[in-house]
Amino acid sequence: MTYEPVIGIETHVELTTASKMFCGCPVDFGAPPNTNVCPVCLGLPGALPVVNGRAVEYAMTIGLALNCTIAGRSVFSRKNYFYPDMPKNYQISQYEEPLCVDGYLDVETDGTASRVGITRVHMEEDTGKSTHVGVGGRIADASHSLIDFNRAGVPLMEVVSEPDIRSAEEARAFVAELRGAVLRLGVSDAKLEEGSMRFDANVSLRAVGAEPFGTKVEVKNMNSLRSLQRALEHEIERQAAILESGGEVLQETRHWDEEAGTTTGMRSKEEAFDYRYFDEPDLVPVEVDDEWRTRVAGALPELPAQARGRYLEMGLDATTAGLLSNDVEVGLVFEAAVATGADAQMVANWLTGEVTALLRREDTTLGATPIDGSVLAELSAMVTDGQLSASAAKDVLAGVLAGEGRPAEVAASRDLIQVSDAGELEPVIDGVLAENDEAVAKLKEGDEKVIGFLVGQVMRATGGKADPGLVNQIIKARVGGG
Amino acid sequence: MPVEIDIAKVARLARLALSEEDLDRYREQCEVVLEHAARVQALPTDGVAGTSHPLPRTNAFREDRITECLDTEEVLAQAPDRDGDFFSVPKILDEQ
DSSP: OOEEEEEEEEEEEEOOOSBOSSSOOBOOTTSOTTOSOOTTTTTOTTOOOOEEHHHHHHHHHHHHHTTOEEOSEEOOEEEEOOOTTOTTSEEEEOOSSOSEEEEEEEEEETTEEEEEEEEEEEEEEOOOEEEEEEGGGOGGGEEEEEEEGGGTTOEEEEEEEOSOBOSHHHHHHHHHHHHHHHHHHTSOOOOTTTTSEEEEEEEEEEETTOOSOOOOEEEEEEOSHHHHHHHHHHHHHHHHHHHHTTOOOOOOEEEEETTTTEEEEOOOOGGGGOOOOEEOTTSOOEEOOHHHHHHHHHTOOOOHHHHHHHHHHTTOOHHHHHHHHHOHHHHHHHHHHHHTTOOHHHHHHHIIIIIHHHHHHHTOOGGGSSOOHHHHHHHHHHHHTTSSOHHHHHHHHHHHHTTOOSHHHHHHHTTOOOBOOHHHHHHHHHHHHHHOHHHHHHHHTTOTTHHHHHHHHHHHHTTTOBOHHHHHHHHHHHHOOO | OOOOOOHHHHHHHTTOOOOHHHHHHHHHHHHHHHHHHHHHHTSOOTTOOOOSOSSOOOOOEEOSOOOOOOOHHHHHHTSSOEETTEEEEEOOOSOO
16 A cells, blocks of 8 residues: 655744843853853743743744734643653643634745645743753763753744655655755754754554554654654654554654654653643733734744745855755855846855865854855956856855955965966966877877867866866867868 | 542643642642533534624734843753753653
C-alpha cells in the first residue's frame, strides 16, 4: 500500500526584546549563569508578573505576517507541571484564547507552491536551561543536573501549524520560510543550533486517498533544517514499515538522535500531560483594538516571499533568490551593493557561495565581517572593468574576509590586477607566438582548438594576470586566421 | 449532589506523598469544594461571559526596560545544593 505522511509542526521562537516577558531581567544569552534573575522569574512567593508590551507587539507582527486574525481579546493561563527548570511549577502560557489564530504561510518546495495553515500563535515564557552532568550528557545516565534560570521568563512565541504538510521536504521548506519571516520581522535571532528557534513535528501516515488521520507520533530534538528533514524521512519510513508488516503505530513522543540517524521512544507517564490549565489570576486580559492592529500591520517590513519576487525580477535564479530572501542580513547587503550599481547575479553568487561558506566555517555572522554593500560594489566594478578575472575576484574576496583591506588594496597587495592594456600584452603575446610555430601554423589552417593553448601560454607568461578575452582578440588579430 | 474525586491522582500530580488517613481527609474536604462548584455549574449561564478576573481591567503592560536583578550569591544561598553558579538538582527523571 502507498502511504501519505501527514505532518504538523510546532515552532517555538524566542523574542529579542530587551527584557523578559513578565519582569525586567535582561534577555541576554551570553550572561554568566543565574545572573539575570529576580523574584518574578524565580517564582519567589508574592512576586507578580507584568506583561512586556513590546513582546505583545512582536507576537502580533508574527501573527500578521502569518496572515492570522488577531484576537480582540486574549488571556494568559497557567500550564501546571513540575520540572526543575521551571521555578513556579507552572508556565504562563495562552491556552483557550490565544493572541493570533487562523493564518497561513505559503511555501515553495522544489518549485511547487503549497499553503500551510497556521492554527495559532500564542505567547508564553521560556523555561530555564538544564545541563545533565554525567556520561554523554544524556538524562538517563546523568548523576545530577545543573540549572541556569537566565532563560526562565524569556518571551517565547509558539506557532502551531495545521497538519497540512505532506513531505519531509515541505516541512523543511515551511520552517525555512517561517524562519526567514521571523528574521525579516526582526523579532528574534532565530538561531536553530542555539535553540532560539526550536521545532517539534507531529507525524502520522495514512493510506493515500484515505480521510482519517493515522496515529501520530511527536518527534523532538531536531536542531537544524537538515536534521528536521532527516528525522522526518526516518520517521515516515519507520511508520510505513510498521504498517506494512500489519503492526500498529504507538502514540508517543520520540527523540531524534542526530548521530545514529534514528528516533527512539521516550518513556512518559500517562498523567504527565495533565496540565490542569486555568486562567492566570495575576494577569489581566490583553485587548487589541482596530487602531492598534492597524498600526502594527502598517509597520510590517517586507517578507521573504515579497523579497524573493523582487530578486527574481532582477534576474536571479530561484535558488539564489530563495537563499537571499530567507536571510535578511545577507539580503540587505545584497540590496545595498546592487543599489550602487553592482552586478546582481555576481554579488548574489559571492554572498550565497564564498561568503556563506566562510560564515558557516567560522561560525560568525555577516555583520561581524568587513563585507558590506560598498565592498561588494567595489569588487563587482573591478570585474566589470576588466581589472579582475572572475577567479581573481574570489581571491580578493577571501582577502577582504581575512581582514586584508578593501578590494583594491587586496588586489594590489596580492598582485591580482589583470593586465588589460594591449600595449603591455602585445610584446608578451608576440614572444609566445614566436616560440610556438607549430600551433600558429595550425591556427592559420583554421584549427581553432590551439587558441586555448596559446592563451594559456600567455596567461602563464604573465603569471595569470592577463585579461584572457583581450589576449584571445590580439592573438586572432596577429595570426590573421581564425 | 455528591461528587467523586480521585484524590490519589490529585496527590500524585501535586507530588504529595500522603498517608491513607490523609487521603481520606482531603478527599472529604475536596468533595465539599467540588460539590459547591457543581451547584454553581448547574446554574443557567447561557449568554454570560466567563469571568476570570473580578475587575474590568485589561492591557496592564510595562515598558520593555531592564531593571535590576538579584545578586547571584543571594539567589543560590536559597537552594539546598549548588554546583558553581548553577543550581544543582537530583537527576531528572525521564518524564515531563
